[in-house]
Amino acid sequence: MATANQPIELGTDRSIFGEAREYKERGFWANAASHVWHDRLTMAAITVLVFLTFASFLGPPILERFMGLDPNATSITERFLPPGEGHWLGTDYLGRDQIIRLLYGGRISLGIAYTASIISVSIGVIIGIVAGYYGGILDDIIIWVVTTIGSVPTIFLLLIATTVWSPSPEVLVLILGFLGWLGISRLVRGEVLSVRERDYVIAAQAVGAKTWHLMFYHIFPNVISIVIILLALDAGSLILTESGLSFLGLGVQPPVPTWGNMLTKSQEYFANAPHLVIWPGLAITVTVLCFYLLGDGLRDALDPRSERHGGKREG
Amino acid sequence: MRQFIIRRLLQAIPTLFGITLFSYLLMLAAPGDPIQMIGFNPDLDPQAMQVLRRQLGMDQPAIVQYVYWLIGNDWVHIDADGDGAGDYVDVDGDEIKETPLMGKRQGMLRGDMGLSIQYKQPVWDVIMSRVPKTLQLTLTALVVGYLIGIPIGVYSAVKHNGVFDQAARVLAVVGNAVPGFWLALILVMVFAVNLRWLPTGGTRTLGGTNDLWDQVKHMILPVTVLALGTIAGLSRIMRTETLEVLGQDYIRTARAKGLSNTKVWWAHAVRNALIPLATFIGPALGGLLGGAVITETIFSWPGMGRLGINAVFQRDYPLIMGEVVIGAILYILGLLVSDILYAWVDPRIRLR
Numbered sequence: 001m002a003t004a005n006q007p008i009e010l011g012t013d014r015s016i017f018g019e020a021r022e023y024k025e026r027g028f029w030a031n032a033a034s035h036v037w038h039d040r041l042t043m044a045a046i047t048v049l050v051f052l053t054f055a056s057f058l059g060p061p062i063l064e065r066f067m068g069l070d071p072n073a074t075s076i077t078e079r080f081l082p083p084g085e086g087h088w089l090g091t092d093y094l095g096r097d098q099i100i101r102l103l104y105g106g107r108i109s110l111g112i113a114y115t116a117s118i119i120s121v122s123i124g125v126i127i128g129i130v131a132g133y134y135g136g137i138l139d140d141i142i143i144w145v146v147t148t149i150g151s152v153p154t155i156f157l158l159l160i161a162t163t164v165w166s167p168s169p170e171v172l173v174l175i176l177g178f179l180g181w182l183g184i185s186r187l188v189r190g191e192v193l194s195v196r197e198r199d200y201v202i203a204a205q206a207v208g209a210k211t212w213h214l215m216f217y218h219i220f221p222n223v224i225s226i227v228i229i230l231l232a233l234d235a236g237s238l239i240l241t242e243s244g245l246s247f248l249g250l251g252v253q254p255p256v257p258t259w260g261n262m263l264t265k266s267q268e269y270f271a272n273a274p275h276l277v278i279w280p281g282l283a284i285t286v287t288v289l290c291f292y293l294l295g296d297g298l299r300d301a302l303d304p305r306s307e308r309h310g311g312k313r314e315g
Numbered sequence: 316m317r318q319f320i321i322r323r324l325l326q327a328i329p330t331l332f333g334i335t336l337f338s339y340l341l342m343l344a345a346p347g348d349p350i351q352m353i354g355f356n357p358d359l360d361p362q363a364m365q366v367l368r369r370q371l372g373m374d375q376p377a378i379v380q381y382v383y384w385l386i387g388n389d390w391v392h393i394d395a396d397g398d399g400a401g402d403y404v405d406v407d408g409d410e411i412k413e414t415p416l417m418g419k420r421q422g423m424l425r426g427d428m429g430l431s432i433q434y435k436q437p438v439w440d441v442i443m444s445r446v447p448k449t450l451q452l453t454l455t456a457l458v459v460g461y462l463i464g465i466p467i468g469v470y471s472a473v474k475h476n477g478v479f480d481q482a483a484r485v486l487a488v489v490g491n492a493v494p495g496f497w498l499a500l501i502l503v504m505v506f507a508v509n510l511r512w513l514p515t516g517g518t519r520t521l522g523g524t525n526d527l528w529d530q531v532k533h534m535i536l537p538v539t540v541l542a543l544g545t546i547a548g549l550s551r552i553m554r555t556e557t558l559e560v561l562g563q564d565y566i567r568t569a570r571a572k573g574l575s576n577t578k579v580w581w582a583h584a585v586r587n588a589l590i591p592l593a594t595f596i597g598p599a600l601g602g603l604l605g606g607a608v609i610t611e612t613i614f615s616w617p618g619m620g621r622l623g624i625n626a627v628f629q630r631d632y633p634l635i636m637g638e639v640v641i642g643a644i645l646y647i648l649g650l651l652v653s654d655i656l657y658a659w660v661d662p663r664i665r666l667r
Contacts, residue, residue: 148333153642155608155620156635159627160338164345240494244609247496248624266500267613270508277504281497289492296488 035301042297045290052287056106083275098262098276102283105257108169110287112176112242112258117234119177121184125227128188129215133196142185150182158241162250169252172245176238184230188223195222225302229295236291243284259284316658320651327647331640335423338639339381342632348373349432349630369393371432384429384636387422423640429633433626438637442619448518449618453607456538457599460545465592467546468553469585472561483550490547499540499613506536516615537614541607545599552595556588563587590661597653600645 036042131142149157161175195201201218209218239259245251246260254261262280269276350364350373368374370393372383383391421427428438471480507515514533519525560566561584569579608620615621619638626634 144329144333148330149337151330151643151646152334152338152639153646156338156623156627156639156642157341159608159624160341160345160635163627164341166346236492240492243494244496247494248609248612263497263500267503270504274504277497277500281494281501284497285489285493288494289489292488292492 032298032301036297039297039300041293042301045293045297048286048290049294052106052283052290053110056103056110059103060100060107082273098279101257101262102259102279105259105262105280106283106287108252108256108258109239109242109260109284112169112173112252113235113238113287113291116173116176116180116238116242117231119173120180120238121227121231121234123178124181124184124230125188125220125223127181128185129192129219129223131185132189132192133211133215133219135193135196139189142189146182146186149179154179158245159250162245166253167251169256169258172242172251176241180234180238184234187226187230191223191226192219195219229299229302232291232295232298236288236295239284239288239291316655320655323651323654330647331643334643335385335636335640336381339384339636340377342630342635343377343380345630347630349632351630383420383422384633385423387420387425387427389419389421423636428637428640431626431631431634431637433629433631433634438633441634442622442637442641445617445619445622448616449607449611449620451518452534452537452611452616452618453541455534456541457545459538460542460549463542464546464549465553465589467550469557469580469588471550471554472557472584472588473580475558480554483554487547487551490543493543495540495544496609496613498543499536499610502536502539503613516613518616537607537610537616540610549592549595552591553588556591557584560584560587590657593656593660594653596656597649597651598646600649600652 036046127142131139157179158175161179162172165171165175167175196219201214204214204218242251243258243260243263246258247263249261249264251260252258254264259280263277266273266277266280348368350368350371365374372380372388372391372393375383420429430436431438431441434441467483467486471483474480503515506513513535514520516533518533519529520533566579566583569583574582607616607618608624610616611618611620612624623635623638625631626638
């Protein structure tokens with residue numbers, strides 16, 4: 001991570017690698033952005049995510065207005081309609097239109113993924129920096145807490161937590177966010193431990209830099225890359241977790257649709273409505289896939305070491 | 316080595332205390348209690364429920380309940396009628412020969428996990444009755460995952476950037492992204508409901524003969540769902556590791572000696588690429604008993620996962636704690652095993 005914020009110096013062998021010319025005289029971030037821009041798979045993932053996000057947040061009002069759809073309007077005569085005219089993806093067991101519910105579900109699922117990943121990564125980074133920077137007893141205590149909570153089977157923690165605070169989407173965000181920072185803090189702590197001993201940090205300390213200044217200006221920039229990669233990967237895993245919980249009936253409660261709870265009852269109507277099983281799951285898979293691809297792409301772009309180590313990381 | 320193991324086990328003690336205390340307090344914070352859950356029984360009037368709570372110690376503050384769970388309550392004089400004084404049991408109806416009503420639990424530290432409130436049996440017995448079924452499922456899935464995942468990863472690395480490699484990498488990423496429960500639903504829909512090739516769930520056909528093929532048929536779908544994640548993860552790791560090993564000097568030496576490709580790959584490359592797997596087998600072993608909650612639920616598989624989720628729904632406190640403790644111990648042991656394995660397969664590593 002020493003390369004953060006420093007221009008990449010290219011050696012004299014620039015002529016050997018023709019494409020290296022492209023990267024010349026650029027800073028770390030411009031370089032990374034260019035890397036991502038030329039990485040087709042990552043750009044495709046970004047495009048799909050942007051499309052899904054816009055569709056979920058802007059789509060419902062448009063559909064409601066022009067197609068007269070309502071996510072909660074039930075109709076006995078229109079149950080289990082196959083995809084077709086008027087209901088592009090068919091209707092569910094209460095005669096509710098599926099596409100508008102998928103879009104509203106996307107709002108919740110994506111919203112939870114974005115906010116909860118920001119919360120858990122922020123907590124993880126702050127705790128990781130504090131533990132790594134101060135070391136000593138504070139570090140021991142933090143590591144103990146992390147291993148302790150980490151040793152409880154996650155699914156039980158989530159099960160119990162979701163029954164304690166029977167979740168609205170907002171509460172679910174908090175639960176997922178506050179239970180998700182453990183691994184992240186461990187990664188960040190490891191990184192900070194190695195950065196803390198670098199000469200320039202010691203030099204800054206020697207000239208009397210204050211602790212918060214050291215943390216924010218000298219240590220934090222070194223973990224930004226990890227943070228960005230983790231945000232993407234974490235958002236993907238959070239969508240999986242949230243949909244699993246909602247599927248079990250423990251996450252967001254109906255009638256509010258999410259991709260997970262739209263599948264809850266689907267086991268009962270395999271025979272008459274396979275479209276109700278396929279679409280919500282496809283939405284989850286595509287979204288998670290895109291987040292993972294984005295994470296991998298960002299790792300290639302931001303972490304120069306990953307090329308050699310193939311992305312192998314602790315945790 | 317022995318010192319290392321002893322120290323790690325000692326370190327696990329405060330962790331286990333932390334886990335149990337944290338889970339206990341969180342669990343008690345959930346609305347409702349087991350008595351309320353069985354309280355739909357019309358024969359139970361609210362007063363009887365209150366007496367039952369006092370007998371089970373649920374009228375006490377959370378921390379006291381935790382202490383009871385930990386060290387038992389056979390030293391506690393129980394006040395079941397709530398008049399502020401400890402009660403007495405009549406022995407053969409004679410009022411003089413009364414004996415104090417004491418708690419009956421021995422506590423976790425004395426090896427007593429308590430009585431499951433749902434099943435009215437010792438928690439240990441309830442859990443042990445489910446362990447074989449869970450192992451049958453998760454262990455098979457683990458073995459299948461390793462047997463398929465490792466060769467895929469190695470072959471990908473050998474045929475680096477070929478068609479197989481590309482396909483395997485796509486499979487690995489997609490396999491990680493597919494939610495297990497949805498995959499399970501789709502498999503059931505296709506193979507059980509539409510094609511009618513395989514059963515939708517359970518462990519064997521009811522009323523059928525207990526033949527092996529019938530049991531295998533019931534395992535195919537859940538094992539597929541559970542193994543896919545392992546295959547996806549392992550093939551990816553093995554690919555990276557093998558690629559890294561193939562670039563090493565001793566591989567070049569082996570080739571220079573004139574060894575055949577097959578011999579170079581299987582005798583030199585794969586053996587060394589397998590080393591990092593030691594770190595993955597530990598957590599996998601730890602997860603064997605608890606990692607299948609959703610799959611077990613979908614396939615109505617009578618294992619630990621489904622037992623656990625029902626325990627949470629029913630607020631069966633002793634049973635929840637039993638599952639948490641066993642899960643946590645296995646997790647900690649799993650990590651320890653993987654550290655030991657790691658040192659064993661790679662002599663360069665010293666355990667401190």
